[in-house]
Amino acid sequence: MAVAITDKNYLPNANSIINGNAELTAVSHRNKLSWALPGGGFTSSKPFAMAYASRLNRMITDNMRKQNVSLLWS
Secondary structure, X not given: OOOOOOOOOOOOOOOOEEEOOEEEOEEEEOOEEEEEEOXXXXXXXXXXXXXXXXXXXXHHHHHHHHHOOOOOOO
16 A cells, blocks of 8 residues: 655644544545545545544554564654
8 A cells, every 4th residue: 555755844634633654634525524535535424534544553553563664754
């Protein structure tokens, strides 16, 4: 899975959900507050988005551990 590397001056949207290394960006989708999911999907359920971000962070962390790598900025 590709992970976008953002500018170090990047400030997240106040409604974005950040969990460890995972971030789901808040967007307006069909005139509702939603969160963009990897692969082009959207959800307007905040509990679902928070659980998704948790699982995504776990996947990223596990893959980093398996590959014996760390983030460049940590």
